[in-house]
Amino acid sequence: MSAPVIADGAIVTDGQHILSVASWSAVRTDYPDIPVCFFDGVFLPSLVNSHIHLDLSVLGTIAPKNPEDPMCDWIRSLMQRRMGADFSRDDMQKSAEAVIQDQYQSGVGIMLNISNAEIQHENHPLEIISLLELLAPTKAGQQAVIESIRTEDGNKQLTAHAPYSTGPELLSFIKKHCKKQNSLFSLHLAENEDEYALLADGEGCFVGFLQNLGAMDGTFPIPIVKKKGMLAYLDDLQLLDEKTLCVHCVHLDEEEIARLAETGAHICLCPGSNKFLNVGSAAVESILAAGVTPAIGTDSIASNPKLDLWQEMSIIAREHPQVGAEDIIRMATVNGAEALGVQDTYGSLASGMGARFIGLKSSVYETAKSVDELLGLLVSSGRPEEIVWLGSPDREGMR
Ligand SMILES: [Zn+2]
Structure with a gap:
């Protein structure tokens, strides 16, 4: 990810960090006496899943029933299932752990978990950054959440859900909290067209949805959105900087x-979830052309039946044939690491990086006649079953 592909390459580690990445002949000369393991396949940095909700794992996949209104319909079903709560805290923890294990087996080395409930994940082989997600669409609701942060959650890493579910005072308050902690601020943005309809005109599917909850109290619409657009609104609240990760970004011009x-600010694409909820496809070509280097996330099992970054990469390749395979692999590795601020440890194979990386082994890759062809095959055919974890099994001390 940080240098050209090396044929017949070798990686030297001290167990915690990579010391050298070079051709096997160069490594054999520079390190003549070290023990060697041979791997007959493709080395890659471990993957970065930049958006997942582990606490929703217990709900399973929720298919939208109304094709006219898939997003609001899906949120309604999700809330019903959550409120029904026919599961215990232990069920929630166990299903999250099963997802963590699957993510690790598919080659994910680190992920950003956005959850409303706390999930214990210290004893797992992959690293997880967790942010507690808050939302409140009414004035009274926002004040109550702000008060609870002041009194109870002052030390927690927090984030906001989305502009359609979280009013401006709370958005601004949470971002200030993140700035104070120098932590990430992640926000679902422009996932569907109804978000803009609510904020600009007080229309669209979210209106009925909020009315049913008794939550249309005049917070929406927001005049600056109609006058100057959504980005001007977020700018006005000082939400956008290099520590902000905007997730989905399907409906941005x-x-x-x-x-x-x-x-x-960074962008995280969730192509599998967008496809499942039928909300459209992000303008990946325009995002790349503007110089943004997007990351990729699976989102939760509730809106994506298969939580697999290899599948996410293949969806982008199919939906955006103009986007090169190398760019797509970067999204799942170095771009994700930069979005999460962990690029000194994750996302590329280079001296000084963490000594945990993956290998892929399949006879398909042996047919590649060029580097481009190999990268294309990885993106279209990479599977969790092909992953072998290499380097040290221990992530302690890597960062
Ligand atoms: Zn999400």
Whole structure:
């Protein structure tokens, strides 16, 4: 990810960090006496899943029933299942752990977990950054959440859900909290068209949804969104900087993408979830052309039946044939590491990086006649079953 592909390459580690990445002949000369393991396949950095909700794992996949209104219909079903709560805290923990294990087996080395409930994940081989997600669409609700942060959650790493579910005072309060902690701020943004309809015009599927909850109290619409657009609103609240990760970004126009690029904010694509909820496909070509280097996330099992970054990569390749395979692999590795601020440890194979990386082994890759062809095959055919973890099994001391 940080240098050209090396044929017949070798990686030297001290168990915690990579010391050298070079051709096997160069490594054999520089390190003549070290023990060697041979792997007959493709080395890659471990993958970075930049968006998942582990606490939703217990709900299983929720198919939207109404094709006219898939997103609101899906949220309604999700809330019903959550409120029904026919599962215990232990069930929630166990199903999250099963997902963590699957993620690790598919080659994920680190992920960003956005959850409303706390999941214990210290004893797992992959690293997880967890942010507690908050939302409140009414004035009273926002004040109550702000008060609870002041009194109970002051030391927690927090984030906000989305502009359609979280009012401006709370968005601003949470971002300030993140700035104070120098932590990531992740926000679902422009996942479907109804978000803009609510904020600009007080229309769209979220209106009925919020009315049913008794939560349309005049917070929405928001005048600046109609006058100057969604990005101006987020700018006005000072939400956008290099520590902000905007997730989905399906319905951003060229101007909005350009503004996002100027702020240094990151984008996380969730193509599998977008496809499942039928909300459209992000303008990946425009995002890349604007100089944004998008990350990829699986989102939760509730909106994506298969939590597999290899599948996410293959969906992008199919939906955006103009986007090169190398760019797509970067999304699942180095771009994700940069979005999460862990690029010194994860995302590329280079001296000084963490000594945990993956190998892929399949006869398909042996047919590749060029580097481009090999990268294309990885993106279209990579499978969790092909993954072998290499380097040290211990992640302690890597960062
Ligand atoms: Zn999400």
